[in-house]
Amino acid sequence: MLRETIKAETIASMKAGDKERTATLRLIGAKIKDRDIELRTSSKEVDDEAMVTDVLLKMAKQRKESITMYVDGGRDELAAKEQSELTVIEEFLPNQMSEDEMRAAIEAIKAEQGAESIKDMGKVMGELKARHGAELDMSKASSLVKESLT
Structure with a gap:
């Protein structure tokens, strides 16, 4: 398509x-x-x-x-x-998520995965990319995940 x-x-x-x-x-x-x-x-x-x-x-x-x-x-x-x-x-790209939407998605994944520390960053990032990969700026998402887990 x-x-x-x-x-x-x-x-x-x-x-x-x-x-x-x-x-x-x-x-x-x-x-x-x-x-x-x-x-x-x-x-x-x-x-x-x-x-x-x-x-x-x-x-x-x-x-x-x-x-x-x-x-x-x-x-x-x-x-x-x-x-x-x-x-x-x-x-041609799908609409990108806003920062607030990214934070909400990160918090939802953190809650599902039970992520609490920076050691869980890989799990959270992997799931975030699997669910919302095309709608995210992964570098922004990475910094938001890091900020959220510290």
């Missing part, structure tokens, strides 16, 4: 003559194909929707890190390019 949406958007942006959007969508398509090739040798069956979402999440994370580095380095034109790519990528 998501894969087809990305292909349809690529065609639409080509017809519209939007070169920047088309380039970003083609980049997304290329990353998805790369992951398909990686998974050919894997013995595990992977849900296509989850795989595409994972690719998009990684691409978004890379863009956010690049934007930070470019802004710190005074390269605003490169930061703007990365930001425009990030905007296109985020169109």
Whole structure:
């Protein structure tokens, strides 16, 4: 479903003559194909929707890190390019959880797992990723879990 949406958007942006959007969508398509090739040798069956979402999440994370580095380095034109790519990528991602929603999910998982100390962080993070992986910024979630368990 998501894969087809990305292909349809690529065609639409080509017809519209939007070169920047088309380039970003083609980049997304290329990353998805790369992951398909990686998974050919894997013995595990992977849900296509989850795989595409994972690719998009990684691409978004890379863009956010690049934007930070470019802004710190005074390269605003490169930061703007990365930001425009990030905007296109985020169109296809599920809505991200707010900080309050993340805290509520963390507290619920802590209660279910009986997690009390920092030693239980791995269990909480694993369950959090399993339940809400596509809707979370895992780096924010990690800091919230750490804060919650100390």
